[in-house]
Amino acid sequence: MTFAAFSWTTLAAIAGAAGVGVLALYLLRRTPRPQLVSNVTFWMRAAQSSRPRFLRAAKIPWLAFLVSLLVAMLFVGEIGDPRFGEGVRGTTVIVLGAGRSMGAEDGGERRVDRAIREVRRWVDRSTAGGRVAVVRAGMRPETLLALTEDPADLDRALADFELDDGPADLRGAVRLADRIITTSGDPGQILVVADRDVEELETQATRVLVPVGVPADTIAIGDFSARRDPLAAGEYVAQVQLRSFSSREASARLQLYDGDVPLLDRRVTLRPGSGVSYSAQGFSAERAELTARLTDVEVTGSVDALSVDDVSYAVVPALDPIAVLYVSPGNPFLEAALAVHPNATVEAMAPGAFSSQSVDALAAYDVLVLDRTPLPEDSEHSSVVLFGPTEGQLAASGPAESPRFSAMLGSHPVLQGVRLDGVRVGRSLRFATEPGDQVLIRSGADALAVARETQARRLVAFGLDLRATDLIQREAFPLMVHHALSWAAAVRDAIPLPRRLGEPIYAGDQTVLGPDDETVPPTELAAIRHQGIYHVGERAEAFSGSIHSREIPSGASGSRFRTSDPLPPLAVLVAFALLGLILLEWTLLHRGKLE
Amino acid sequence: MAVLDRAIRRVLDRMRINVRARATANRQGSHRSPFKATGVEFADHRPYVSGDDVRHIDWKAFARHGHLVIRNFEEERDAFVHILLDVTGSMSRGKPSKMEVAQKLAASFAYVGMRQFDRARVVPFADELDELPLAVKGPQDLPALEKLLSVADPAGPTDFAAAVKELAARGAPRGLVVVISDLMTPEGWDDGFRHLGAMGHEMRIIRVGCAEDEKPDFKGELELVDAETDQRVRLRVGDALLKRYANEVHKHLEGCREACQRAGGRWIEVDVTMPMDAMVKRVFGGPVHRTAAGS
Numbered sequence: 001m002t003f004a005a006f007s008w009t010t011l012a013a014i015a016g017a018a019g020v021g022v023l024a025l026y027l028l029r030r031t032p033r034p035q036l037v038s039n040v041t042f043w044m045r046a047a048q049s050s051r052p053r054f055l056r057a058a059k060i061p062w063l064a065f066l067v068s069l070l071v072a073m074l075f076v077g078e079i080g081d082p083r084f085g086e087g088v089r090g091t092t093v094i095v096l097g098a099g100r101s102m103g104a105e106d107g108g109e110r111r112v113d114r115a116i117r118e119v120r121r122w123v124d125r126s127t128a129g130g131r132v133a134v135v136r137a138g139m140r141p142e143t144l145l146a147l148t149e150d151p152a153d154l155d156r157a158l159a160d161f162e163l164d165d166g167p168a169d170l171r172g173a174v175r176l177a178d179r180i181i182t183t184s185g186d187p188g189q190i191l192v193v194a195d196r197d198v199e200e201l202e203t204q205a206t207r208v209l210v211p212v213g214v215p216a217d218t219i220a221i222g223d224f225s226a227r228r229d230p231l232a233a234g235e236y237v238a239q240v241q242l243r244s245f246s247s248r249e250a251s252a253r254l255q256l257y258d259g260d261v262p263l264l265d266r267r268v269t270l271r272p273g274s275g276v277s278y279s280a281q282g283f284s285a286e287r288a289e290l291t292a293r294l295t296d297v298e299v300t301g302s303v304d305a306l307s308v309d310d311v312s313y314a315v316v317p318a319l320d321p322i323a324v325l326y327v328s329p330g331n332p333f334l335e336a337a338l339a340v341h342p343n344a345t346v347e348a349m350a351p352g353a354f355s356s357q358s359v360d361a362l363a364a365y366d367v368l369v370l371d372r373t374p375l376p377e378d379s380e381h382s383s384v385v386l387f388g389p390t391e392g393q394l395a396a397s398g399p400a401e402s403p404r405f406s407a408m409l410g411s412h413p414v415l416q417g418v419r420l421d422g423v424r425v426g427r428s429l430r431f432a433t434e435p436g437d438q439v440l441i442r443s444g445a446d447a448l449a450v451a452r453e454t455q456a457r458r459l460v461a462f463g464l465d466l467r468a469t470d471l472i473q474r475e476a477f478p479l480m481v482h483h484a485l486s487w488a489a490a491v492r493d494a495i496p497l498p499r500r501l502g503e504p505i506y507a508g509d510q511t512v513l514g515p516d517d518e519t520v521p522p523t524e525l526a527a528i529r530h531q532g533i534y535h536v537g538e539r540a541e542a543f544s545g546s547i548h549s550r551e552i553p554s555g556a557s558g559s560r561f562r563t564s565d566p567l568p569p570l571a572v573l574v575a576f577a578l579l580g581l582i583l584l585e586w587t588l589l590h591r592g593k594l595e
Numbered sequence: 596m597a598v599l600d601r602a603i604r605r606v607l608d609r610m611r612i613n614v615r616a617r618a619t620a621n622r623q624g625s626h627r628s629p630f631k632a633t634g635v636e637f638a639d640h641r642p643y644v645s646g647d648d649v650r651h652i653d654w655k656a657f658a659r660h661g662h663l664v665i666r667n668f669e670e671e672r673d674a675f676v677h678i679l680l681d682v683t684g685s686m687s688r689g690k691p692s693k694m695e696v697a698q699k700l701a702a703s704f705a706y707v708g709m710r711q712f713d714r715a716r717v718v719p720f721a722d723e724l725d726e727l728p729l730a731v732k733g734p735q736d737l738p739a740l741e742k743l744l745s746v747a748d749p750a751g752p753t754d755f756a757a758a759v760k761e762l763a764a765r766g767a768p769r770g771l772v773v774v775i776s777d778l779m780t781p782e783g784w785d786d787g788f789r790h791l792g793a794m795g796h797e798m799r800i801i802r803v804g805c806a807e808d809e810k811p812d813f814k815g816e817l818e819l820v821d822a823e824t825d826q827r828v829r830l831r832v833g834d835a836l837l838k839r840y841a842n843e844v845h846k847h848l849e850g851c852r853e854a855c856q857r858a859g860g861r862w863i864e865v866d867v868t869m870p871m872d873a874m875v876k877r878v879f880g881g882p883v884h885r886t887a888a889g890s
Contacts, residue, residue, distance in 0.1 A: 032818040032829050038685035038779040038808050040821040040828045042847065045781075046839035047830055061831070 003080035011080045018072040026065045067585045074578045082570040091131050091147065091186045093177035093205070094119050097194030097212075098138035098161070099168025100545060104195070104216050104305040104552050111212045115193045116158055118210050122191055123154045133180050137173030137194060138164040139502040140527045147184060164529040165308050165545040166501035170198045178203040196553035213554060216305035217246035220549035222275060224292045224312035225498060228319070231417040233482045234285050234342035236316040238263060240292045241277045244270035245551040250304070252297040256280045258288045285342040287540055288316035289533050305552060312546040313533050314498070319343035322489050323364065327354040328371030333472035334387065337481040338369065344485060366489045371466070383488040385481075386461040388429070394450060394461050395432035403428050403443035414451055414460055414483045415440055418476045426468030431461060451487070460484045499543045502527050510537045598702040598741055606872050610707050610879040614674040614771045615797050640664040675730070675770025676708040676715035677796070679758065683721045684823035685779040686749040689805030689867045694749045696867045696874070697775045697803050703875055704773050705731045705740055714770075719747050722754035724761040752823045753780035755787040763794055772796040777803050779844075780823075784851045788858040798860030801878055802848065805867045809844055811837060 003011055037043065096119055102112040123132050134145035134157060145157040174190060181188040182204055189206040192198065195213035222243035229235040244250050249271055256264035264280040282288055292312045297304035304310070322344045328334060329351055338346045347365070349357075351373040359380060362368065367383040368375075374390050389396065405420050420441070430446040433439060440449035440460075452459045462484075464471060471477050485491075505512055505525045512520040515532025528534065531545045599607065643652055643663035653666045680701045686694040701717045708715030714730035717740060731740050755776070762772075772791050778784060778800075791798050806812075814837070819828045830836065852862045865874045 030816055032816040034820050034827075035813055035817045036688065036820045036822050037811070038688050038777060038822055039781070040819045040824075040826050041781050042779075042843045043819050043830060043836075043840055044828055046836055046843045047828075049839050049843070 003077070003082055006080045011076065014079070015073055015076045018076050019069060022065075022069050022072045026068060030061065064585060067581055071578060071581045071585065074574055074581065078571060078574045078578065082574055091133070091181050091184045091188030092122065093133045093135060093180050093188065093190050094122060095135045095137050095170065095173045095177050095190060095192045095194065096144065096161075097168050097170065097192075097196075098136050098163050099170075099194075100163060100165050100308045100548065101195055101213075101306065101552050102168070103163050103308055104213065104218070105303075106212075106214050106216060106305070111195050112161070112163055115210075115212045116161060118193050118212065119158070120151075120154060122193075122210070123151050131184070131186070133177075134158075135173045135177045135180070136161075137168045137170050137192075139166040139169060139529055141169055141173035141176045143176070143180070147180070162529075163308075164501070165531040166529065167548050168194065170194055170196065171201055174198050174201055174203060174207065178205055181205040213552070215554040216552045217248060217250070217299045217302045218306040218309060218552050219244055219246065219250045219252055219270060219294060219297050219299065219304050220306070220309035221292055221294060221312040221546045222549045223277075224290075224314050224544060224546050226288065226290050226314040226316045228316060229281070231479065232281075233340055233479070234319065235281055235283045236288055237279055237281050238290050238292070238314060238316075239277060239279045240264075240312070241275060242268060242270060242294070243275045243549060244273055245549075246270075246299055246302065247272045248300045248302055250297065250299040252294045252304075252310075254278060255293050255295065257291045257293070258282050258284065263290070282316075284316075285319045287318040289540055289542070290314040290316065291533075308531075308545060309549045311531070312544045313531060313542040314544065315533060315540045315542040317540075320491050321345060322485060322491060323347070323366045324369055324485065325349060325354075325362065325365040325367070326369045326371075327351055327373045328369075328387075329373075331371050331387075331466055333477065334369075334371055334466060334481070337472075337478035338485070340478040341482050341485055367485050369485070380456070382457045383490070384457065384459045385484045385488050386459065388465050388467075389461055389463070394452075395434070396463070397430045397432045397446075400428050400430050400443060400446055400448070402426060403446060403448060405441055405448070406444050407439075407442040409438055409440050409451075412438055412440055412451060413487045414480065416483055418480045418483070420471070420476060423471045423474065423476075424469060425464055425471070427465045429463030429465075431463055458488045458490060460488050498547060499528070499541050500547060501529060501531060501543050501545050503543075504528070505534055505536060505541060507536045512536050598699055598744055599706060603699070603703070603871055603875065604706065606875050607703055607706050607879075608710070610703075610875065611711060612674075612676060612704065612707050612713065612771065612879070614676075614713075639667050641667055674708075674713045675768045676704060676713050676773065677762070677767055677770055678704050678715060678717045678773045678775065679762075680717055680719045680744075680747065681721075681753065681774075681776030682719040682747045682749050682751075683753040683776075683780070684750050684821075685753070685777055685808075686803075687822055688777075688807050690807075691867055692749075693777050693803045693805055693867055694747070696865070698744045698747065699871060700775050700801060700803070700865075700874070700878060701773075702740065702744060703878070706737075707879065709733060709736070717743060718762070719743075720755070720758035721751040722757060724758045724765070750823075754783055755780070756783040756790070759787040759790045763790065769795040770797070771799065773799045773801065775801045775803060777805075777808065778848065778851050779808055781847055785854040788851075788854045788860060792858030792860065798855065798858060799878070800851070800855045800860050800862050802851070802862070802864045803867065804864060810841055 006014065096115055102115065104111055119134065131147040131149050133143065133147045134154065136142050136144040145154055170192070174192065177190045181190065189208055190203060191208050191210060193210045193212065195211065197209050197211070220243050221240060223239070223241040226236055226238040229237050238256055240254065240256065242254065249269065251267060251269040254264065254266055254268050255262065263282050264278060268276060270276060290313065294310040297310065319342060322341065324338060324344050324346045326335065326338055326346050326348045335348070338344060354373060355376065359378070362379065362381050367385060368381050369385045370387070372388040372390070374393060375384060375386065386393070403425055405423060408415055408420055428448045430448065431450045433447050433450060434452070436452065436454070438451045439447040440451055442448065448464060449462045466472055505528060507525060512525060513535040514520045515530065515534070520534065528543045531543050533540055533542050640653060640656065641664065643665050647665050651665045653664050656664045678701045680697055682694070686692065686697060705715045705717055709731045714732060716728050716730040718728070719725045728739070728743055731737065788798065788800070814832045816831050819830060855862045863878050865877060
């Protein structure tokens with residue numbers, strides 16, 4: 001057994017002082033007060049006739065003194081905060097959970113609010129005989145309050161206590177607390193005030209859990225992502241997954257917004273423990289900032305305890321602009337297919353004018369689209385798309401009449417999602433391939449479309465004579481043209497990877513605006529703690545906590561302090577003993593048993 | 596008279612001290628005496644002998660019987676009233692103090708005795724008897740009585756037997772002895788009462804009590820100081836001791852009462868908290884309605 005509040009020497013000194021006090025009070029109580037009476041003889045006779053028959057009765061004043069002394073000693077012991085075990089005196093480091101689940105409401109009160117109450121109470125007690133530090137167990141553990149003996153310091157530290165939208169790193173926080181105690185040089189304890197325990201973690205200091213929270217239900221957005229549709233130029237698809245972490249049926253209103261534009265608004269019902277996914281499409285060449293939100297959540301016989309998992313964010317980046325030089329003697333189908341590309345700026349040019357263009361002038365374009373127009377021999381342009389090239393180019397091996405498509409390279413980005421079944425071709429040029437060429441369309445052994453990628457150039461060549469095929473009338477044609485432009489221009493269909501909370505934002509010298517359009521301090525950029533869409537110059541990054549959605553830790557109800565010892569806290573036992581002794585003394589002193 | 600206010604005196608005017616005939620004195624007064632002589636109360640007839648006063652011959656009886664007979668009358672005499680006032684230390688206890696009540700009772704007896712022409716005197720006693728003062732025979736003696744009472748300061752131990760012996764030694768004439776005391780001394784009362792009875796006195800023992808003597812309410816670690824002897828006793832007083840003490844006092848008072856009755860005395864108990872008029876009625880035995888026999 002140890003005492004948390006005082007050292008043994010201090011406690012002994014207090015006990016000695018208390019003993020002296022009790023002795024003084026006893027002597028004072030034993031000092032009689034004078035009382036004038038008519039005749040003492042009658043009193044003496046009465047005293048002789050009522051002389052105690054038992055020895056213990058005669059010793060009751062002494063017994064009362066001993067009881068008083070014992071009460072005083074127990075009281076001193078209670079002040080000393082007795083504990084089972086060892087090492088709980090001196091420094092107390094409180095690990096305060098700051099993860100998203102601490103925002104769950106239990107009976108109308110957030111777990112963090114109750115946890116802060118517990119912390120204040122412990123600090124008030126612990127600072128009576130030692131020092132206290134508080135570690136904030138958020139996504140990245142940090143010292144919220146350095147070692148102090150003043151409870152007022154805690155008020156300042158907890159004044160603006162906020163939770164992270166991500167999970168708490170309790171293990172890291174406990175390790176930090178253990179290091180604080182170890183470096184302090186005093187024996188101490190770690191007090192974990194959170195809604196879950198840290199198991200299988202060895203610490204040098206004694207660890208005590210003050211659990212908060214009771215089992216709770218929540219409906220969460222478990223995943224939310226969006227990317228552009230590779231099969232539909234300019235379109236994007238948002239995918240949202242809902243999860244029920246409840247044993248009851250629940251329903252909610254799911255809303256998806258692109259800024260202020262609604263993409264999806266429907267009522268969904270979730271069976272206990274089930275998950276369901278929904279998708280929505282949008283169209284915009286510009287950047288799309290998407291928000292998925294659950295509102296009007298209803299859980300049968302319960303409530304949605306956690307609100308932070310009811311919202312999630314995603315960003316679809318804008319399409320990169322492409323400058324296209326379209327050189328053709330005239331092909332309305334090809335012109336229309338180029339116009340479909342939502343982010344392409346197409347400039348048409350006659351073949352005659354094209355031959356007089358300088359290299360520098362052509363370098364201003366991202367892609368050259370040449371229809372039945374030869375590519376100059378000295379051209380060094382890096383991105384070229386050829387339709388119906390003249391013989392000789394790409395070492396063509398001559399035309400083929402009415403070829404049939406026998407194979408196509410569907411895995412190549414140019415033909416991704418393109419279906420060419422039943423396409424009729426009246427005439428096509430056959431290409432002589434070189435090592436490294438990828439044959440996109442093959443008719444037997446003949447290569448009718450080739451993709452060539454060298455260190456300096458990307459070139460796509462279609463040998464089809466667009467005037468003698470029905471491909472241009474099919475849906476596949478504009479998609480194929482779009483893919484050809486994108487591949488040739490090396491436009492990367494960036495898949496916006498979701499950013500995890502706790503990751504940094506690399507902003508350089510740029511200002512970062514947070515979800516509320518407030519400037520984010522540079523010190524917080526190293527680890528983003530709140531979900532939302534952050535803007536860095538022209539860039540937008542979505543931080544979403546949906547990836548952390550999981551069942552809410554139930555903490556523990558019942559006793560406030562859960563220790564490894566099955567006995568009640570020693571302080572409680574001492575308090576009961578005190579109460580019993582006080583009652584005993586009251587009985588002795590005030591029931592007329594002392595004469 | 597400061598001791599007795601006007602209201603009490605009005606009550607006392609209706610009171611009377613009755614003294615048994617054998618305790619009367621030798622002067623004419625208002626009490627019946629065993630002597631036959633001139634008076635107003637007819638007693639009996641006796642044969643006429645030579646030398647009798649012819650004025651006492653009952654001529655109507657002579658006419659009827661032919662014998663000369665003399666009419667006898669009861670002689671009414673006064674009485675000595677000795678008021679023994681306890682002025683020991685214990686009389687200072689109580690609220691109001693027993694001494695204060697006892698002084699009023701002593702003055703009451705003296706006042707009533709004066710009004711019926713008895714010779715009443717207040718004699719303070721403690722462990723010995725004070726000087727016998729002059730009897731109160733008329734209103735002119737009341738200031739002296741009041742002065743005597745006012746200087747009576749309760750102090751010293753009680754020795755009632757010694758006081759009685761001293762009373763006898765000083766030749767106090769036979770009469771009514773009124774003892775006003777708290778009787779809060781365990782010894783001496785039995786002997787005193789017996790001596791008084793043997794001396795032919797009629798006794799009235801007026802015991803003045805207070806709650807502090809009979810049912811005290813103080814508890815705890817106490818040093819009890821004797822109001823008479825300054826003797827100190829240290830006790831832890833509790834409910835049980837208080838009960839024992841009450842029993843002891845009750846037993847003592849019962850013994851005194853029995854001793855009083857054995858000596859032919861009359862036992863009267865009053866409490867300091869009683870109203871004065873009720874107390875007076877109790878000690879004098881109620882108001883006396885004036886009759887032909889009364890004065």
